[in-house]
Amino acid sequence: YQSGERLALSATVRKPRAPVPALSPYFLIAGLWLLTIFLVPPRGNFPLNDDWMYAKVVQHLAETGEYRPNPYIDPTFILQAYWGAAFVKLLGFSFETLRAATLVLALVALWAAHWCAREAGLNARWATLVAATLLVNPIFVNLSYVFMTDVPFLALSLLGGAAFLRAFRTERIRWVLLATLIVSASYFIRQFAVVMMAEGRHAAAGAELG
Numbered sequence: 001y002q003s004g005e006r007l008a009l010s011a012t013v014r015k016p017r018a019p020v021p022a023l024s025p026y027f028l029i030a031g032l033w034l035l036t037i038f039l040v041p042p043r044g045n046f047p048l049n050d051d052w053m054y055a056k057v058v059q060h061l062a063e064t065g066e067y068r069p070n071p072y073i074d075p076t077f078i079l080q081a082y083w084g085a086a087f088v089k090l091l092g093f094s095f096e097t098l099r100a101a102t103l104v105l106a107l108v109a110l111w112a113a114h115w116c117a118r119e120a121g122l123n124a125r126w127a128t129l130v131a132a133t134l135l136v137n138p139i140f141v142n143l144s145y146v147f148m149t150d151v152p153f154l155a156l157s158l159l160g161g162a163a164f165l166r167a168f169r170t171e172r173i174r175w176v177l178l179a180t181l182i183v184s185a186s187y188f189i190r191q192f193a194v195v196m197m198a199e200g201r202h203a204a205a206g207a208e209l210g
Helices: 002-012 024-039 051-064 079-091 095-119 124-135 138-144 150-170 173-187 193-205
Strands: none
Touching: 024 095, 024 124, 051 079, 051 095, 079 095, 095 124, 095 138, 095 150, 124 138, 138 150, 150 173, 150 193, 173 193
């Protein structure tokens, strides 16, 4: 009787679920973004919006190695120019190539949005929903298909913001330094990064060395 009771109890006890790998939400977000690109392919060697002005800077940089700013675009458009030039060196100059450079950074922005949400205290499912909300935003999708500074700046801003949130949570100076480095880099896309750089002072004030 006792052996039969044990078998019945063991049958009713649920086995613990295997833990979900921490990287699985990022793979899911990447899959959704690739699906978006499949449904809306970035084809066509033609400019969109004002990205032709940015493209001229990148083309000149890739062909001559000289950075020559355009007075009609962001004055600190430097880091993104070199980012685009790297893609041009690999794939050749075209607006499709520059579009691909922005689409890669759009995925970084989605991942960074998830990281921000996690650092803010949300669980993995809610953080994935936050990233998915950004993904289906029509303004975000539209600007992800043009080579302008909106999405690249957003990507680095979210990365820096997530690192600052980690610094506030852990009170570790290394996260302050990393966040400051990322935000400082974003300044060379758009000058509005100085606002986030000022926030780094508050994070540094409460951080511990180590």
